[in-house]
Amino acid sequence: MSAAEAAAAPARRALPGAPLAGVAGLLVVWEALARLPGAEVLLAGPMAVALWLGENGALMARALAVTGAEAAAGFALGNLAAVALALCAVAWPRAERLIAALALLVFCLPLVATGPILRVLYGPGPGPQVTLAALAVYYTTFVPLLVGLRAAPAAWFDVVASYGRGRWAEILHVRLFAAAPYLVAGLQIAAPAAFLGAMVGEFTGAERGMGVLTIRALRALDVEATWALATVAALVSIAVYAAIGAAGRRLLREPPPVLLAPPGAGGGARPGAALGQAALAGGVALALWWGAMEAFGLNAFFAKRPGDVWAFLVTDPGAAAHRAELFGALADTLALAVPGYLAGLAAGAALAVALTLAPGAAAVAMPVAVALRAVPIVTTAPLVVLLMGRGAAGTIALVAVMIFFPVFVAALHGLARAPGQVLDVFESYAAGPLRRLVHAQLPAMLPAFFAAARMSLPAAILAVTVVEWLATGRGVGALMAISASLSDYAMLWSAVVVVALATVAGHALVAAAEARVLARYAGEQRR
Amino acid sequence: MPAEPGPPGISCAGLAKRFPAAGGGLEVVAPFTREFAAGATTALVGPSGCGKSTLLRMIAGLETPSAGSVAIGDETPAEVRARAGLAVSFQDPSLLPWRTVRGNVALALTLARRRAAAGTIDRLLALVGLEGFAGTRPGALSGGMRQRAAIARCLVTEPELLLLDEPFGAVDELTRRQLAHDLPRLWEARGTTTLFVTHSVTEAVLIADRVLVLSPRPARVVADIPVTLDRPRPEGVELTVAFAELAERVSAALARGAAEGGQTGLAAQ
Known part of the structure; x- marks a missing residue:
């Protein structure tokens, strides 16, 4: 094997023992940190966590059963919705852009504010948690599935066409099977996301479950319990992630693709057409919103319509004050979210690049990173608050960590994607690792990097708002918490709308940057 | 065209393909008018990239012609496909x-x-x-x-109509001879109308009843050569003088087409 090939295939060359070594190293570092003098008020090591779990096993098991059931229900519903949406988009290509835009808009809803609204809509019970879990998973399944459904070579469709069969036969005999590995990859990522959604649902006011225990532990400054809860959430997520991956490998005989490049975000469309698409999607979203509220005959006190939000923010006598309050809070939130997001992007890409220059390290780091990506990071928000305090640094760090893992994993896979023959060409000119990196591997990484950057934008907002909701008492997350407790539903709905639109705008901004960069450095890789 | 029982013949009238591109587009197939008799096997021979695959795809109805039309019996290709009356083997096995x-x-x-x-x-x-x-x-x-x-x-x-796009391109020499011997027997027994694309002169003469030689892109018919060898081909036919003469005529037509470029392609001799 040439050096180039070795660099190109870090994941496949991973030794069977590498993940174990990584995990063992992680445990040792964790325990050592916990044993530092003064750390006991912040950090519970693996031993302390194990002890706490031994003493409170029954309590934890009950909470896990509740949260697990909610997550499982949300996982099933969210993924069913994703499959249905993706099939619709493929069956009616004219509707694809509209479906993708609406799916993105719903994905950008701030879960933290959606939770309390769902709670009043559903009444008591697990409804909000299940819905939030479904909302947290469907987009990350929808996007790769759509890619997979479209990924088959044209020649396969010629075979179908040569027997006079049409679109449905294509879907039934070709696309569904071709998309199966992409579906598995989507389901894998969905597992921790469902757990995360269920716990965020519990944060915003449930009776039982691990989210409730987490809030209780945080209020009581119970370090062991907080760490134990985060550990269990992480372990369960990693286990389900691994189980789905293993089942997928058995069923598919080929590894699921890790690179989940979403459909090009309107690449090549004229600005006018894109604007028209956005207007259409916005109009349909408003109609669906209003229609759903009316169809279920929901009480206008808590089930606000588009008109109510418009009045609250624009036409009311107090609209200026409302706007000032909401946008002030949003500015506070963005002041934390943007630096954290950029730091996460930079750290993820930088570490991936550093590891690629030292290929042996990548083989060890990849399995650990893939496992840690499965950790529902937001469930560790209380830990970050414990560790870094309630100031800006803690929040920014949490956002950065939340963004870091998906970007790191995507960048590492992207870097490994530089075609072997291309690398051999570099090798034949005795180009050093740095030149190989700049000219071959970085361009190969860019599409994956940007895909991850776009997909993780709502996660950044989620991370900030959760910390604000739980701990810091500032920003739009805190505003949502206060509005929820004061039953100020007009403000709550307005916050949902404004945050969702801000997230969509951020997404469009990243997509525009992506289009420019890819056109320049990786033109042939655009779809 | 009268409807008759049995396999249909193919009739191409002014069939042409031009792909839109800067500077007036890329002409891939010049207007192509030919009849293919029912039950006959015809080879389309031409240099790589001359448009013979596009021609085949237009006959199958998988590519929309820029001009002209195809009739298979008294049906359109789409109608024949809808009743699974034809089958295509693609260059990529798919x-x-x-x-x-x-x-x-x-x-x-x-x-x-x-x-x-x-x-x-x-x-x-x-x-x-x-x-x-x-x-x-x-x-x-x-x-x-x-x-x-x-x-x-x-x-x-x-199928009544078999369209094969370089069916033996990746097949090794020994197996290719075996297939060239066995497959025509099968589709002759069934009375299948067969069109196959190849760039091998030997293969064309060995398998087909008729060889159409095409010029470099845009594809035009340079020569239309009937193959007057016995059917089924006897063992060792490749070594006969008749075979060599036919192969020589096809090769000469190919060379002529290449020399004249795609511009002034000759009609059938």
């Missing part, structure tokens, strides 16, 4: 990687909404030299074996 060889052959029956008598698939796999590989997935086969599986897939629906 096997579905998650189906076994048998599953890929059976796919044609599923798509055609037909059933085959028990043992049909095994017989066809034996004919193309794939006995023992029915349960293998395409990923484990060589390029030539995949191509042979694709040929079996074409034959299983017993």
